[in-house]
Each structure stands twice: as structure tokens, then as C-alpha cells.
Amino acid sequence: MASTNNRVAPAARVYAFGMCHSAEMIADLSRRAYEYRAQVLRMVYGRKSGHIGGAFSIAEILCCLYFHQMRVDPARAEWPDRDRLVFSKGHACAMLYTMLAHRGYFPVEELETFRALDSRLQGHPEPAKTPGIEAAAGPLGHGVAIGVGMALAARMEKSKRRTYVVLGDGELNSGVIWEGAMVAAKYGLDNLTVIVDYNGVQQSGTTQQIMPTEPIAAKWASFNWHVIEIHGHNVAEILTALDTAHEMHGRPVVIIARTTKGKGVSFMENSPAWHGGVPTGEQFQKALAELEEGARQWSA
Amino acid sequence: MERLILNPSPGVTLMRKAYGEALVELGHAREDVVVLSADVQSSDFSCMFEAAFPERFINVGIAEPALVDVAVGLANGGKVPIANTFGFLFATRALEMVRTHLAFSGANVKLAAAYAGLSDSFDGPTHQTIADLAILRSLPNMAVVVPADARAVRRLLPQVAAWNGPVYFRLCRNELPDIFGEDYQPEIGKAVMLMPGQDATIIACGVMVGIALEAARRLAQEGIHARVVEIHTIKPLDTEMVVHCARETGALVTAEEHSIVGGLGGAVAECLGESYPVPLERVGVRDTFTESGPYEDLLRKYGLSSDAIVDATRRAMARKPSAAPIEVQSMCG
Numbered sequence: 001m002a003s004t005n006n007r008v009a010p011a012a013r014v015y016a017f018g019m020c021h022s023a024e025m026i027a028d029l030s031r032r033a034y035e036y037r038a039q040v041l042r043m044v045y046g047r048k049s050g051h052i053g054g055a056f057s058i059a060e061i062l063c064c065l066y067f068h069q070m071r072v073d074p075a076r077a078e079w080p081d082r083d084r085l086v087f088s089k090g091h092a093c094a095m096l097y098t099m100l101a102h103r104g105y106f107p108v109e110e111l112e113t114f115r116a117l118d119s120r121l122q123g124h125p126e127p128a129k130t131p132g133i134e135a136a137a138g139p140l141g142h143g144v145a146i147g148v149g150m151a152l153a154a155r156m157e158k159s160k161r162r163t164y165v166v167l168g169d170g171e172l173n174s175g176v177i178w179e180g181a182m183v184a185a186k187y188g189l190d191n192l193t194v195i196v197d198y199n200g201v202q203q204s205g206t207t208q209q210i211m212p213t214e215p216i217a218a219k220w221a222s223f224n225w226h227v228i229e230i231h232g233h234n235v236a237e238i239l240t241a242l243d244t245a246h247e248m249h250g251r252p253v254v255i256i257a258r259t260t261k262g263k264g265v266s267f268m269e270n271s272p273a274w275h276g277g278v279p280t281g282e283q284f285q286k287a288l289a290e291l292e293e294g295a296r297q298w299s300a
Numbered sequence: 301m302e303r304l305i306l307n308p309s310p311g312v313t314l315m316r317k318a319y320g321e322a323l324v325e326l327g328h329a330r331e332d333v334v335v336l337s338a339d340v341q342s343s344d345f346s347c348m349f350e351a352a353f354p355e356r357f358i359n360v361g362i363a364e365p366a367l368v369d370v371a372v373g374l375a376n377g378g379k380v381p382i383a384n385t386f387g388f389l390f391a392t393r394a395l396e397m398v399r400t401h402l403a404f405s406g407a408n409v410k411l412a413a414a415y416a417g418l419s420d421s422f423d424g425p426t427h428q429t430i431a432d433l434a435i436l437r438s439l440p441n442m443a444v445v446v447p448a449d450a451r452a453v454r455r456l457l458p459q460v461a462a463w464n465g466p467v468y469f470r471l472c473r474n475e476l477p478d479i480f481g482e483d484y485q486p487e488i489g490k491a492v493m494l495m496p497g498q499d500a501t502i503i504a505c506g507v508m509v510g511i512a513l514e515a516a517r518r519l520a521q522e523g524i525h526a527r528v529v530e531i532h533t534i535k536p537l538d539t540e541m542v543v544h545c546a547r548e549t550g551a552l553v554t555a556e557e558h559s560i561v562g563g564l565g566g567a568v569a570e571c572l573g574e575s576y577p578v579p580l581e582r583v584g585v586r587d588t589f590t591e592s593g594p595y596e597d598l599l600r601k602y603g604l605s606s607d608a609i610v611d612a613t614r615r616a617m618a619r620k621p622s623a624a625p626i627e628v629q630s631m632c633g
Contacts, residue, residue, distance in 0.1 A: 149373020179366035
């Protein structure tokens with residue numbers, strides 16, 4: 001992992017791990033998810049390149065992980081007992097970079113360099129360049145097996161650190177996901193939590209058209225995982241599911257988060273066109289207005 | 301040179317057994333070493349590590365992509381994972397994992413590539429591994445190391461573990477002659493001069509080192525003094541030694557248990573072409589798939605023999621600008 005430098009004090013509030021899920025915290029994280037979507041929109045529009053749809057569907061989940069659940073410290077990015085996050089759906093990294101910047105790993109202004117020449121913010125995550133990135137991603141399907149290795153290392157060291165893996169639903173097509181799932185169950189890795197961003201849409205169509213994944217909960221259960229199904233844009237449900245996963249003994253946990261691809265912008269929602277689409281000027285303005293409205297709804 | 305090379309070889313050692321023993325020794329020396337297998341531990345003898353350190357041994361099943369990715373996660377946690385399966389499976393089935401996380405991201409994972417070359421001889425060409433050096437060598441940041449006998453395995457494995465970054469460690473399945481003596485102290489990245497000579501240089505790796513020494517001794521009986529150099533590290537290549545030998549002997553032969561495309565011969569050709577062009581002949585499998593059969597017969601049939609090295613040396617010498625013109629049949633094309 002790249003070391004943290006040019007560090008800025010995190011502007012965004014962190015709700016310490018373990019504190020109760022107050023209404024204020026839930027509203028704040030929900031509102032910020034919309035603000036971070038607007039940030040991603042600006043990044044992709046600015047560079048005329050990037051993946052909006054899958055970034056928007058994962059906003060609340062990443063918010064909960066980075067601003068509450070995960071014990072990480074940007075000042076000590078390589079602290080051995082930090083929690084790990086493997087962001088397996090690497091194409092959606094504009095949202096991950098946004099979280100990392102607001103968490104204090106690098107300046108928020110640097111987000112403007114996303115996908116530019118000489119930038120630390122590569123088109124897909126590169127651990128050597130970007131502080132806070134634990135594993136390369138882009139080629140899909142790696143997350144579970146890498147997470148298994150991280151969880152095994154933690155167990156060998158008797159460390160309480162946890163490993164979180166964020167998967168897309170399209171990458172469930174990939175065989176190595178299920179190889180990793182079998183290894184995790186074999187070793188009873190209860191320090192591993194996988195979150196599937198189940199937005200139902202992949203590059204060229206719905207998952208149901210391209211490669212039907214249902215019954216998805218039954219698949220994971222039959223691989224001997226504990227399965228939790230939630231609404232993936234409901235912060236209260238996400239936080240509760242993460243707590244439940246934390247308390248699990250003897251089995252890995254998968255949280256299947258039902259989400260909406262392109263969440264928050266009416267014309268982007270549930271459309272494969274916005275997997276990698278870039279908005280026109282007019283679309284950008286309309287999308288920005290909708291996201292600002294989404295944030296306003298959560299403002300006190 | 302007597303204590304560098306044993307002549308005659310006092311016997312043979314099963315390389316995979318030497319590897320298993322070296323792995324256990326490494327396990328005692330380093331607590332951070334973790335061994336993984338794709339359920340071939342009884343083949344490659346990593347089961348010896350499993351018996352000694354069950355809590356540091358992980359069997360992921362017959363799942364080579366997961367084998368590499370799990371190792372990547374362990375490396376992230378500060379472990380030194382040594383992943384074990386057959387060479388061709390790392391070089392082909394799990395290659396994307398190797399490229400993305402070891403080569404690109406620099407994950408500190410070691411790949412112990414069992415049954416490489418033609419050494420899984422009876423199992424046939426599906427299991428034989430003749431393109432791995434070319435594939436792994438083409439990836440930025442990968443080190444590629446090929447031990448030539450049991451002592452080499454014992455002395456190189458701790459260096460593989462200590463190397464800062466990913467390493468592909470290529471192992472033979474079978475009994476190989478013990479060729480190195482007490483004074484053999486290999487260092488990753490450094491070629492080893494095994495036998496002096498001014499007429500030509502034979503550069504070999506792996507099982508072909510012993511065969512190259514045999515070829516050089518035969519040539520010596522004819523008054524041709526071929527130098528023998530072991531290049532156990534295909535990458536990073538000791539280009540200084542290659543150029544030095546080209547300068548001093550004017551003709552080179554490479555010998556490897558691998559395709560002539562892109563392996564040791566390819567690496568040496570690239571170096572010579574850019575730095576010091578001299579005649580080069582490559583001994584190896586000549587761009588073809590092989591077949592089932594006894595190991596030694598297979599090596600002979602596919603041109604991995606002292607005969608082939610002797611002939612190649614004569615051809616390379618005949619191509620020296622100073623050489624008297626003689627009829628030489630080209631092996632190219």
C-alpha cells in the first residue's frame with residue numbers, strides 16, 4: 001500500500017466503531033452518500049471517463065464501512081491490525097477514492113485528478129499508488145479469495161482485525177468467487193464479511209438476462225455461509241447487518257445488499273447504459289440537481 | 301573447482317524430496333512462512349511442511365486461481381506465502397492472478413512450480429511445462445529462479461523467501477544427479493561460472509546444467525574448451541556475465557528444459573542482440589508439444605541431451621567470424 005502523504009484532516013465526521021446507531025448518525029451518513037455521489041459525478045464528467053452506475057449503488061455501504069465500522073487510521077495507513085477492505089468491483093473505484101479522500105487518506109482536491117496522466121488515482125485501484133487501497137482490482141472475481149488470505153493471516157496472528165470484501169453482482173459469474181467461498185467456509189472464517197452490491201445490472205444487461213444468479217441467497221447458504229439480506233441503501237439496515245456479521249462465530253458472513261444501479265439519478269437508475277456511460281452537460285446538470293435534492297431530504 | 305562441482309556425481313537425489321526438506325527447514329527458520337497447496341502436496345512433498353506445521357499449511361483444493369489469490373491476502377497480512385502447484389497451472393490457469401497481484405501489485409508471494417519442464421514425463425504434454433519461463437519472465441517485477449540439483453534447492457529456497465517481491469521457483473519432479481559441491485553458494489541474480497573455457501560458452505539452467513557439464517567434458521576430449529555457466533536466475537538476468545562470456549569466447553549456447561521460445565535462450569538472445577551480438581545456438585524443445593514417456597528418453601528425443609549441446613557448440617563456434625568456413629546445417633526456420 002502507498003504511504004499516506006499530503007494528508008489532510010478529515011473533513012467528514014467518523015462515528016467510532018461500537019457507538020450506537022443514532023438517528024442523527026443515520027441521517028448524516030445517508031446525506032453524505034448523496035454528496036459523495038455528486039463528487040463521483042463531477043469526477044467522471046470532468047474526465048469524461050469512469051463508471052457511475054456501480055459507484056452510486058455502493059455509496060451507503062462504503063459510507064457505513066469507512067465512517068463507522070472499519071477500524072482504520074489514515075495517519076497509520078499500514079498499521080498491521082487495521083481492518084481490511086478488498087474492493088473487488090474495482091471499476092466503481094471513483095466512489096472508493098471519494099471515501100478515502102474524505103476519510104483523510106489524501107486531499108479531497110486530488111479527486112479531480114482521477115484517471116489523469118501522472119495521477120495517484122488510477123482507472124482501477126492500484127495499492128502501490130493510492131493510500132488506503134489494500135489490493136489491486138479491475139479484473140473481476142478476486143475479492144473473496146484475497147479476503148480469505150487476509151482473514152487467515154489475521155487468525156494466525158490472533159489479531160481481532162476484520163476483513164471486508166465488496167463484490168459486484170456481475171462478478172458472481174466468475175468461478176474464482178466460488179473457489180474462494182469454499183475455502184472461507186472450510187476454514188470457518190468468521191472474521192470475514194462479504195458484501196454483495198446486488199444492483200441487478202451488469203455491463204450489457206440485467207444479471208437475470210446475462211447470467212441468472214438467483215436464488216442468490218440459497219447459493220451462498222449452500223456454500224455454508226451465513227446469509228443476511230438487506231436493503232443496501234438503508235443505512236440503518238447496513239449498520240445492523242455489519243454488527244450481526246461481527247458477532248458471528250464459526251462461519252463467514254455474506255450480506256446481500258439489494259441496491260439500485262445509478263441510485264439517486266432518475267434517468268440513470270437500473271440502466272446498463274450507465275455502467276460506464278459519461279453524461280452530457282445537460283445530463284450532468286440534471287443529475288447534479290437530483291443528487292443535491294437527495295442530500296437535502298436527509299438534512300436536518 | 302572440485303568443491304564447486306562434483307565429478308563424477310556421487311549419486312542422485314529426488315528434487316521434490318529435497319524441496320520438502322528445505323521447506324521444513326525454512327519453516328523452522330521463519331515463522332512468517334505459510335505454505336499453500338492446490339491439493340498436490342503429496343506430489344511436490346510440501347506435505348512435509350504440512351506435517352511439521354499444520355497450522356501454517358492451507359489446502360485450497362483444486363483451485364489454482366484461489367491458491368494465488370489466497371496467498372495474496374496472506375502476503376497483505378505480512379506473511380511470506382509459498383504457493384504450490386504444478387508449473388503449468390501457475391503459468392496458464394492462474395496467470396491473471398499472478399499478473400495482477402504479484403507482478404503488478406508486487407504481492408510478496410512465492411510460487412513453487414512443481415513438476416516443471418518434462419519432468420512429469422509419463423503424465424504427458426498436458427502436465428509438462430515448457431512455456432512457463434517465457435510467460436513468467438515477460439511480467440514486470442517477477443523473479444524467475446531455476447535450481448539445478450538438491451543442494452541448489454536447499455541454498456536457493458531461503459533466498460527465494462527473503463527476496464523482496466514475487467518469485468517463480470521452478471522445480472523438477474525427479475531424481476537428478478548431485479552436481480554441486482560444498483563451495484556452491486548461489487545468489488539470486490548472479491550467474492555461476494562452473495567450468496573455464498575460451499572456445500565457446502554453454503549457459504544452462506535446471507536439469508540441463510549437469511548435461512551441459514557432460515557435454516563440455518566430451519568437447520574437451522576433442523580439444524574444444526567450452527566454458528560452462530549456470531544461470532539459475534532467468535530474471536533478473538545476469539547480463540554482465542552473458543556479455544562477459546560473449547566477449548571472451550565469441551560463441552554461446554543456451555540449454556534449458558523449456559521451449560526455445562522466450563526462456564533462457566530468449567533472454568540471452570535479447571541481451572546479446574542489444575549489447576554484444578555473437579553467434580548463439582539454443583538447445584531446448586523446438587517449439588512443439590512433447591509426449592508421454594520415461595524422463596531420460598523424453599529429454600533425449602526432444603533434443604535436451606549432451607549430444608545436442610555438443611552439436612550446438614560446434615555450430616556456434618563455426619559461425620564465429622574468425623572460423624574456417626564449414627558446412628553447418630542451420631537449426632533455424
